[in-house]
Amino acid sequence: MKTLNDFDFKDKKALIRVDFNVPLNDKFEVTDATRIVSAKPTIIKILEDGGSCILMSHLGRPKGFQDEFSLKHIADKVSEILGVEVEFVDDCIGEKAEAAAASLEPGKVLLLENLRFYSEETAGDVAFAEKLSKLGDIYVNDAFGTAHRAHASTTIVAQFFEGKKCFGNLLAQEIESINKVMETGEKPVLAILGGAKVSSKITIIENILDKVDHLIIGGGMAFTFVKAQGGKIGNSICEDDKMPLALEILEQAKAKNVQVHIPVDTIAADDFSNDANKQTVDITAIPDGWEGVDAGPKSIAAFDKVVKESKTILWNGPLGVFEMESFANGTIELGNSIAEATKNGAFSLVGGGDSVAAVKQFGFENKVSYVSTGGGAMLESLEGKTLPGIAAILE
Secondary structure, eight states: OOBGGGOOOTTOEEEEEOOOOOOBOTTOOBSOOHHHHHHHHHHHHHHHTTOEEEEEOOOSOOSSSOGGGOGGGGHHHHHHHHTSOEEEESOSSHHHHHHHHHTOOTTOEEEEOOGGGSHHHHHTOHHHHHHHHTTOSEEEEOOGGGTTSOOTTTTGGGGGSTTOEEEOHHHHHHHHHHHIIIIIOOSSEEEEEOSSOSTTTHHHHHHHTTTOSEEEEOGGGHHHHHHHTTOEETTOOOOGGGHHHHHHHHHHHHHTTOEEEOOSEEEEESSSSTTOOEEEEETTEEOTTOEEEEEOHHHHHHHHHHHHHOSEEEEESOSSOTTSGGGOHHHHHHHHHHHHHHHTTOEEEEOSHHHHHHHHHTTOTTTSSEEOSOHHHHHHHHTTOOOHHHHHHHO
């Protein structure tokens, strides 16, 4: 696995695929700069080596050239975070881009215009990738968030950099973190899967049963397991057609000596709103007209024990409707348990949109070992798939 340390970037132009698909407000100000901050170590390392950086990214889903999706809006923010003035060119291929890249001096940074202004980017067009390749000497992929897409800039372009391609620091860290959970993690290994639907996590569950010692199933998907085992779940969310599968998963886990932990009690609400009436009930006896919206105190205590006994922890998905303050307690308490286990030496990886949002919202970002920057890419990695953006560098 080639990383930045395998190359000398002195007087070289690094063509770096970053993921600067950041949220903007109506004044075109960046509202969450996490992805830019995450790319900084790679960029600074290359500049300190005496190289220059040409950054390429997409932003949103434009239909052709649309000013609101121009990366010019974020150039100042990128400059501010890097502490280096960033030059911007309003194209990513062709004469203008090539001239800007050619005149770029060592220690300088150039930001290209939105790759997705060209439909060839998402189509994985070879001719488009070749035009991009003319801009740099060494190709660096540091965009985990798009590594599961075989786009021109994330995958196809690598074929034009035989022996001159590598992973950036961020992407290398992502691969390493997932590897720790899936391959090399210290036992006991625990996976916590939450969220609304079993169907979106089936492949992950099937893939990780061979790797983990404990599996906590929380959030809305727990009700499919509870109902499948004969529990009464009131109006709680449930995928009835996935009940046979839930029982099958429990059988597989048993055969593989994996202990499955399902909530034993729940906070039930009489309406899906923050102001609903609520009560704590046994998860197998939720009254009609009520729905489970958060983990109950007994479940939280049981999960806390499992978390603190584990040495490697994967957290993917919340335990309740954490977006509503009234139903956020289970997710917050789980975060506290994982933070404490991490402090005591466990390795903890958080990934997947909702859990990452919860970790940021409740201030756990610096209390876990690693927070993944890619939702879809992370899930596909956990499903055991080889991501095209990663394969392209390894080839």
